[in-house]
Amino acid sequence: MRYRKIPDEAVWRLPMYLRGLLLSLEKSQETISSQELADFFGVHPWQIRKDFSYFGAFGTPGVGYKVKKLSTQIKKILNLHVSHKAVLVGAGNLGAVILAYPGFKIYGFEITAVFDNNPQKIGQKIENISIKDVSKLSLIKRQKIDLGIIAVPRKAAQEVADRLVEMGIKGILNFSPCRINVPKKVKVITIDIAMDLARLPYYIPSS
Amino acid sequence: MRYRKIPDEAVWRLPMYLRGLLLSLEKSQETISSQELADFFGVHPWQIRKDFSYFGAFGTPGVGYKVKKLSTQIKKILNLHVSHKAVLVGAGNLGAVILAYPGFKIYGFEITAVFDNNPQKIGQKIENISIKDVSKLSLIKRQKIDLGIIAVPRKAAQEVADRLVEMGIKGILNFSPCRINVPKKVKVITIDIAMDLARLPYYIPSS
Numbered sequence: 001m002r003y004r005k006i007p008d009e010a011v012w013r014l015p016m017y018l019r020g021l022l023l024s025l026e027k028s029q030e031t032i033s034s035q036e037l038a039d040f041f042g043v044h045p046w047q048i049r050k051d052f053s054y055f056g057a058f059g060t061p062g063v064g065y066k067v068k069k070l071s072t073q074i075k076k077i078l079n080l081h082v083s084h085k086a087v088l089v090g091a092g093n094l095g096a097v098i099l100a101y102p103g104f105k106i107y108g109f110e111i112t113a114v115f116d117n118n119p120q121k122i123g124q125k126i127e128n129i130s131i132k133d134v135s136k137l138s139l140i141k142r143q144k145i146d147l148g149i150i151a152v153p154r155k156a157a158q159e160v161a162d163r164l165v166e167m168g169i170k171g172i173l174n175f176s177p178c179r180i181n182v183p184k185k186v187k188v189i190t191i192d193i194a195m196d197l198a199r200l201p202y203y204i205p206s207s
Numbered sequence: 208m209r210y211r212k213i214p215d216e217a218v219w220r221l222p223m224y225l226r227g228l229l230l231s232l233e234k235s236q237e238t239i240s241s242q243e244l245a246d247f248f249g250v251h252p253w254q255i256r257k258d259f260s261y262f263g264a265f266g267t268p269g270v271g272y273k274v275k276k277l278s279t280q281i282k283k284i285l286n287l288h289v290s291h292k293a294v295l296v297g298a299g300n301l302g303a304v305i306l307a308y309p310g311f312k313i314y315g316f317e318i319t320a321v322f323d324n325n326p327q328k329i330g331q332k333i334e335n336i337s338i339k340d341v342s343k344l345s346l347i348k349r350q351k352i353d354l355g356i357i358a359v360p361r362k363a364a365q366e367v368a369d370r371l372v373e374m375g376i377k378g379i380l381n382f383s384p385c386r387i388n389v390p391k392k393v394k395v396i397t398i399d400i401a402m403d404l405a406r407l408p409y410y411i412p413s414s
Binding site: 014170179189194196 | 223
């Protein structure tokens, strides 16, 4: 399902709200107010109400939103109501961090294949997944994998992206701090941790 | 310098534009159009023009923005015109990735101290920095460090954050996938890589 009218910036915030809702569900909380969600994420309650209004979720005044219903709605909007398989390319330090990361399961992600080009790594296992030779990336074609995670050095990133696109990957999470060119049908999100750090000094007084 | 009227979302995008401008500077490009920046980052040119207008940067029609002047302006707004020192707590796989990350220098960041609680790591060096015992975190007080990076397991994150705040750290980049409570004067940005992955399926058609 896709609601085309939802602005990108609301789409950007929805996984954040979903995380809060899922945590509340774990605690068997049945309703949540926009104020509670707002406090949790440090945004304004009106922002949350506005974001939710795009897909017709209106809380009951004095009661709030129904946690379970709202999380189901958000999952459907984000296309997270079905599970997704991902392939990881790059089994270095960063790859190991990604594989050990506990957060993916929360959203229904499973990394089912790992590739590297280092002969010393190929055949070994991390987190119970055998590392395969990246030259055999076509192995993933049979596996219904739709997401790719790139954790290779910058100079190899574009080539890996090209190969992933050839294999039918539709979305890429790119950890190499560089721009990747892909056909328009493929969505890339690049994570640049330095850029996140660069957002901090604005908020802190000069010493 | 701080321009209080710039909305958070524009502040969020400024480091991205700055990255584009710095890359253009490297190539000795003197002017850049909002269209060029937009193509680079996949946003709309009007978004860029709007974001820049908050601080009075108006391009010349047909010519664009002066790259050097604009990048200096953005650095001042983001408080990146001075260099910042950062302390890293956690020297595991993730810590090693962070220390090896080439992107920090671009924005004027330097990680000058690394701490861990693992006796086997304390005293060793990564990227030429000696890992120190986290119980001696007060060592940073003399070093004019204003930013902290948390790369420890989730259950230790809050305690590390409390210690960093005690030591006068004003901004924290948190890689532990959990909420951290700090006094209002301290700004925290939490990076959750699963959340970034969770933004992808919205953009890809269901198979």
